[in-house]
Amino acid sequence: xxxxxxxxxxxxxxxxxxxxxxxxxxxxxxxxxxxxxxxxxxxxxxxxxxxxxxxxxxxxxxxxxxxxxxxxxxxxxxxxxxxxxxxxxxxxxxxxxxxxxxxxxxxxxxxxxxxxxxxxxxxxxxxxxxxxxxxxxxxxxxxxxxxxxxxxxxxxxxxxxxxxxxxxxxxxxxxxxxxxxxxxxxxxxxxxxxxxxxxxxxxxxxxxxxxxxxxxxxxxxxxxxxxxxxxxxxxxxxxxxxxxxxxxxxxxxxxxxxxxxxxxxxxxxxxxxx
Numbered sequence: 001x002x003x004x005x006x007x008x009x010x011x012x013x014x015x016x017x018x019x020x021x022x023x024x025x026x027x028x029x030x031x032x033x034x035x036x037x038x039x040x041x042x043x044x045x046x047x048x049x050x051x052x053x054x055x056x057x058x059x060x061x062x063x064x065x066x067x068x069x070x071x072x073x074x075x076x077x078x079x080x081x082x083x084x085x086x087x088x089x090x091x092x093x094x095x096x097x098x099x100x101x102x103x104x105x106x107x108x109x110x111x112x113x114x115x116x117x118x119x120x121x122x123x124x125x126x127x128x129x130x131x132x133x134x135x136x137x138x139x140x141x142x143x144x145x146x147x148x149x150x151x152x153x154x155x156x157x158x159x160x161x162x163x164x165x166x167x168x169x170x171x172x173x174x175x176x177x178x179x180x181x182x183x184x185x186x187x188x189x190x191x192x193x194x195x196x197x198x199x200x201x202x203x204x205x206x207x208x209x210x211x212x213x214x215x216x217x218x219x220x221x222x223x224x225x226x227x228x229x230x231x232x233x234x235x236x237x238x239x240x241x242x243x244x245x246x247x248x249x250x251x252x253x254x255x256x257x258x259x260x261x262x263x264x265x266x267x268x269x270x271x272x273x274x
Contacts, residue, residue, distance in 0.1 A: 003061040004028040004044060007101075008068065009090040011039050014107070014158070015068035017190035019043045022064065025198060030058060032090065050086030057093050064197050065094070065101035065150075067143065076131035083139040091146050103197045104143075104150035107189075110182065110208060110246055112137040112154060120246045122206045144205055151196055151203040155189050156182035156210035156246050162270050165217070169224045169233070177218025177236045180243040182210045185260035195256045207251045212261040214245035220263050227270045 008019045011031035019029045020040065029043045032055055036045030048055035050069070067090070071082035087106070094100075112134075113120045114127030128134040140152045168174045184192075192209045218236030225233045248258075260266040 002028060003059050004030045005061050005063040006030070006066070007057070007060060007062060007064075007090075007094070007099075008032065008043070008066050009050070009087065010067060010069035011043070011045070012068070012070045014186055014190060015066070015070075016040050016043070017186065018066050018068055018193045021190055021194045022066075022197070025194075027064060030060070050089050051081040054089040055093050057097060057099075060094075060097060060099050062094070062097075062099040063102050065104035065147070066193060066197065067104075067106040068193070069107075074132050076135055079132045079135040079139075083136055084142060087139055088142060088146075091143075101147065101149055103203070104147045105193050105196050106140065106143040106147075106150060106152050107193060108136050108140050108152050108154045109133070110154045110156045110210070110244075112140065113244065113246070116244055117242055118244060120208065120244050122204065122208060122250050140206075150205075152206045153189075153193055153196060153209050154206065156184050156208070158186055158189055159183050159266065160186045163220075163224070163267065165221055166224050166228065166270065169221050169228060169230065174218060174221040174233065177216065177221060178240040178242060179217045180214045180241050180245050181217050181220065182214050182244070182246040183263060183266070184210050185258070185266045188258040188260055191259070192251060192256055195254065199256075200254045203254070204250065207254075208246055208248060209251060210246045210248045211258050211263070211266070212248065213263070215263050216241055220267075223264060224267060224270060227267065229271075 006027040006029040008031040011033040031039040036047040039045030216236035222233040
């Protein structure tokens, strides 16, 4: 039997999507998850609780490595156990095999960029605003130190389906309408990770994964109100906008384009029946 050529460290919903897309391209993917029977075929599941143990890997003909971990709850302890200690256990297991990926991606978060009223690019110095975000930045640095061929993909707000904001719209109580928001659809996030692994010859060390249009929260709420068949909401005023706006220019320069370029496409199926 041919040895797997791709290791997926973390196989939740986003990780599984990344793995399935790689499998569709012909890669043989092993996915690590606490319960291997929850890893979808044709991926091969490997049971391991990385927060507690080093995985026992099969023999790999390693080409690609994707680290797509998820931690709950959002606390310093949980994030450290998963994103730092868990990731390092997986990398230690690869080292024991002498396995070195040709391409590697760590999925992180734009939370490491903190807040503020600036336009954020890859050149913006990280400024984590809380302990979990600081742990994510530590994980990024550890990954880049250990994996010379690796890139970090920092995702903005990941979404699909009907957003929680719809509940505020229904209640007529939309908070902070002038705050800039940044988001990326889960489909585009998975596509971005696969794109960096398979389509970019000399990837940069860090990319920001977000859609084409930072949007004021009030504008998103007004769009949702229309989709839900509710009364019109006043649009937000950009002159009063505050918060960070994230640029995807570097990621787009590699040839990646989002299927859902703005919240309008992403929330187009939200309807009054919801």
